[in-house]
Structures are given as C-alpha cells and as structure tokens.
Amino acid sequence: MTIQECYQKLGGEFAQVEKRLPSVSLVRKFVIKFLDDASFSELCHAMQDGNRAEAFRAAHTLKGVSANLGFSRLLTSAGALTELLRAETETIPEDAAALLEEVKRDYELTVSAIRAYLESEDQPK
Amino acid sequence: MVQKKHVLIVEDNELNRAILGEILSSDYQVLEAENGQEALEVLRHHKDSIALILLDVMMPVMDGYAFLDRIKADKELSLIPVIVMTQSDGEEDEVSALAHGATDFVPKPYRPQVILHRVASLIKLRETAAMVNQFQYDRLTGLYSKEFFYQKVREQLLENPEEDYCIVCSNIENFKLVNDIFGQEAGDRLLKEVAGITQSMVGDTGFCGHLGADRFLCLQKREQERQDRLNFGSFPEQEVSPLLKSVVMRWGIYEITDRSVPVEQMCDRALLAANSIKGQYNQFFAVYDESLRDKLLREQVITDAMEPALAEEQFVVYFQPKYSLNDDCMAGAEALVRWDHPEWGFMSPGEFIPLFEKNGFIPRMDQYVWEKVCRQLRDWQEGGISRCSGLCECIPGGCVPGKSGGYVPGAYPKVRRGPRVSASGDHGERLCGKPRADHQHGGGAAEAGLHH
Numbered sequence: 336m337t338i339q340e341c342y343q344k345l346g347g348e349f350a351q352v353e354k355r356l357p358s359v360s361l362v363r364k365f366v367i368k369f370l371d372d373a374s375f376s377e378l379c380h381a382m383q384d385g386n387r388a389e390a391f392r393a394a395h396t397l398k399g400v401s402a403n404l405g406f407s408r409l410l411t412s413a414g415a416l417t418e419l420l421r422a423e424t425e426t427i428p429e430d431a432a433a434l435l436e437e438v439k440r441d442y443e444l445t446v447s448a449i450r451a452y453l454e455s456e457d458q459p460k
Numbered sequence: 461m462v463q464k465k466h467v468l469i470v471e472d473n474e475l476n477r478a479i480l481g482e483i484l485s486s487d488y489q490v491l492e493a494e495n496g497q498e499a500l501e502v503l504r505h506h507k508d509s510i511a512l513i514l515l516d517v518m519m520p521v522m523d524g525y526a527f528l529d530r531i532k533a534d535k536e537l538s539l540i541p542v543i544v545m546t547q548s549d550g551e552e553d554e555v556s557a558l559a560h561g562a563t564d565f566v567p568k569p570y571r572p573q574v575i576l577h578r579v580a581s582l583i584k585l586r587e588t589a590a591m592v593n594q595f596q597y598d599r600l601t602g603l604y605s606k607e608f609f610y611q612k613v614r615e616q617l618l619e620n621p622e623e624d625y626c627i628v629c630s631n632i633e634n635f636k637l638v639n640d641i642f643g644q645e646a647g648d649r650l651l652k653e654v655a656g657i658t659q660s661m662v663g664d665t666g667f668c669g670h671l672g673a674d675r676f677l678c679l680q681k682r683e684q685e686r687q688d689r690l691n692f693g694s695f696p697e698q699e700v701s702p703l704l705k706s707v708v709m710r711w712g713i714y715e716i717t718d719r720s721v722p723v724e725q726m727c728d729r730a731l732l733a734a735n736s737i738k739g740q741y742n743q744f745f746a747v748y749d750e751s752l753r754d755k756l757l758r759e760q761v762i763t764d765a766m767e768p769a770l771a772e773e774q775f776v777v778y779f780q781p782k783y784s785l786n787d788d789c790m791a792g793a794e795a796l797v798r799w800d801h802p803e804w805g806f807m808s809p810g811e812f813i814p815l816f817e818k819n820g821f822i823p824r825m826d827q828y829v830w831e832k833v834c835r836q837l838r839d840w841q842e843g844g845i846s847r848c849s850g851l852c853e854c855i856p857g858g859c860v861p862g863k864s865g866g867y868v869p870g871a872y873p874k875v876r877r878g879p880r881v882s883a884s885g886d887h888g889e890r891l892c893g894k895p896r897a898d899h900q901h902g903g904g905a906a907e908a909g910l911h912h
Contacts, residue, residue: 400475
C-alpha cells in the first residue's frame, strides 16, 4: 500500500498535505505519529466525565491535528463536535453524544487505514 | 558558522509540536514547551536568545492568553514578537489574540511557507526596531540623540498647539580642558552626571537630548523654565561630584514663539544665547532675542568685508595729541584706528576690534597700523617736527612676541625703512597689559585705550 492509497482509504487529501510538508517521508513520519496522538482518547474521557470544557479542548485539538495532516473526514466530524461544545455551558449538550459517535467512527477508519499501511510496509515485497 | 536563531514553540499537542518543529528546524533552532508555565521557564533561561514565540492558544495549565498577558507585562519579554496559532474558527480567535498583544497570527492547518515567511519578517522587524532604538538614544548619556530630540520636539509642538514651550541649550565652559587635564574617562563621567542632573531638573514635563560633546538640549514648558531660573541656586544640596562642582555651565534659552521656525534653528538660537555669555563672570543664563541674531549677522558681514577693507586701505589711523600737564606742552600722540567704510561710513573700533581678536585677523590689522604710524613718524621727522622720538602704542593682541613690555620692530621688515622706534618710559604707553594669548580679555582694555 502506498501512502496515497492509505489517504484514500481514510478519506484524506494527500495532495494537500504533500504541498504543506517538505517531503513525503515527513508526511509518512507524522501520519505514523498520529497513532500516538492522545487527543481522541482525551476527548472520550472528557465526554464520559461530562467535562464540557475539557471535551471542547480535546475536540478542538483533534480537529487541528486532522487539519494539519489532511484527514478531511475526521476533520469534518471533529469540527462539528467542536462547534457544538464551544458554547460555554455547564454540561455537555445532548446532541453531542451523536456527534461523538461519528467522530469515533471516522477515527477508527483513519487509524485502521494507517495500521494497514504500516503492515504493508513491513511485509517483504 | 552563523548560529541559528532560537524560536520557542508553545503547544500542548505533541503531533502539532512535531510538525511545527519540523517546519521551522530548517532555518531555526527550535525550543519547545507544552504549556504556558513551561514556556515561562524556558524563557527565563533563554530570554536573550529567543527571537520569536509561536503560541498555541488552547492549552491546559495556563492557556495562551494568560501566557500572553504575563509576558506583555514583563519589560524584556514583551519585546519578543509572538505569533499565535489560531484555528480558522472565525475572527474571534484572531481578534482576541491581537487584543492580548500578539504580534501576528497564523491559522491552522499549518502552511509552512507562510509560517516561515512570517517568522522571518517579524524577527527582522524586531531587529530593526532594536537598531532604531540605538539611534534614538545617545549611548553615553541615555538621553535622546540629536535627530531624535528634534523629532520629539516637532511631535510635542504638534500635539500641544496651545502650550508654551522653550528650548534650553546648555554647555560646559571649557569642557575640552576637562578632557585634556582629567582624561576622557573623567570627561565622560562628567557628561553622564550632567545628563542625569539635567534630566532630573526637567522631570516629566519635558525631555532632554544630548547634542554631542558637552552640549545638552531640553524642551520645557515655558512656565516651568521660568520657575527654574528663579529657583536657580536654591536647589537642595545635591550629591555632586567634585569634578562637577568645579565646572561652569551656561544655559541659553529660546522661548518658542514662532513655530514656523525649524526646530534645528530653534536649538541653534538657544545655543547662540548660551554662547553669548561665554566667559562672563556670574552669568549663567541668557535668553535669546532678536538683537543676538542681528549681532551675529553683523559679525558675519564685517568678517566678509575685512580683507578687502585692508587691501583698499579703508582703515584710517588718527593721531590723538597728548598734553603733558607737567611740561605744559604736547607730549606725544596716540594712534587710533577707525574704519571708514565706503557704504557703512565710520565705524568705531568697538565694532570690529573684538571681532578681529576673536577671528584672528588682528595681527594683520596690527601690521597695517604699525606701518601707517611709522610712515607718519618718518614724514614728521623729515618735515622737521622735532622731538619725535618715539611713540609706542600697542594694539591689543598684536604685540609681537618677545618679552612682555617690549617688542621687536624688526619683526616687521617694512618698518626698518622708517625711523627707529623705541619704547620709552615717559612717552610710552602700554595699552595692552595682558599677555598675547589672552585676546578675549584684552578687548576691554583696548577699547578703553582706543576710545580716548
């Protein structure tokens, strides 16, 4: 699997990212690093805890990272959740749960695509 | 190898930090901090080397705005440019960032070329500002430099059309002597001390500049300046160094009435006023008025005319007879010089002798008068007027160097053709009692003698 194919799988825009970062190997490096990124798990925890402010911050960060890496699909759902959580309310709005599910779905898609890409790299051609 | 400049990235997300770091590492040395608190720590150790800060707004443990507020409050840190990384959520973020004192913002997703360009130009801007700062302030005294002082005066006048101001120019009498005798270091220390005192005298209501060497300029509100003059001498005993106690300062004041005059000229006038009391005992202030300017113009006109006047023999020597009461007869004469100018008419020595002493024309004048006198003496002798033994008269400053009290006729070769002139005790008269070098003070004595 090439990295372009990986991007296709996760619903991302490789061409965009390639323009932004100095080299393909760097793109690859950061894509792999995404697997270690904590924002998604932080988001889930915050949502569980009912902490709106934290959830907002985590969603916001996830959105930013997705934007940087060109993960358009994840960017969209994370963005939607971010906007919903932006309003400074005491508790998490009810609609947030549904949006969270979308984020979870897109996140899983993204991560599995990256993992598949990694595995295909390890396999001898 | 030129060291790369340091840039501090303050961002809590590791991935973002890595990406940013990667973008910048080609051109800069990257320092990282996870949140505002950490960033402050890093700044504490590296504040002199960090050229720019890239700041994420959303961070736990001191968010971006709180961090911004903190560094803007610190005198040194506030000078470091800050670029805030915003997410294109709308204008709010950006406006907030700028309102909190951020220098610029860059939206996410990161666009490497844009970031690099913005970082470079902000760093350059700050370096230029630092350089300009150097030109604005005089390095030795910390007061405004000349050009910047002029600029500040212009601004002040523009912003306060109703207020009355004046320019005060001060200089130290014989400052060169101080440098010569005590050395340049002492001279510099003296200047710093004077600058400090001047600044404290002016206070907040005006400002001061260092014009160069021993000259200082101040802008003061007119009322304040007048008050200062009244209170002069009654200042509380300040801790001044012995060196400062032994110098004399003069102040020239130009009261700004005509704002169409260029500031440089206003300062020149104040300087003129200060110079007009140079060497005068117990005179420390002088206020510029039009007569000073007229005097200067007149002096220039005379200076321009002196050479041709000499060539055209416009200077006329008159002989004033002297009568001896003891002997009951004419005892001699005194040679006096007058300038008969074709246009200006008769000019008394008081108008030009001090000026010639000042500008060094006087020896030529001396020589001229000597010749005239000697020729006249020869004429008289040939004409049979007896007892024309000698007449000595000395034009101040024109004494031929030799022992004081005597002079060498031979110094003027032309004179040899005339009669021998000797200094004789009875008929002799010294008008200039002071040594040659002291031309300035000779002026007074000469006037007294020549005005008989």
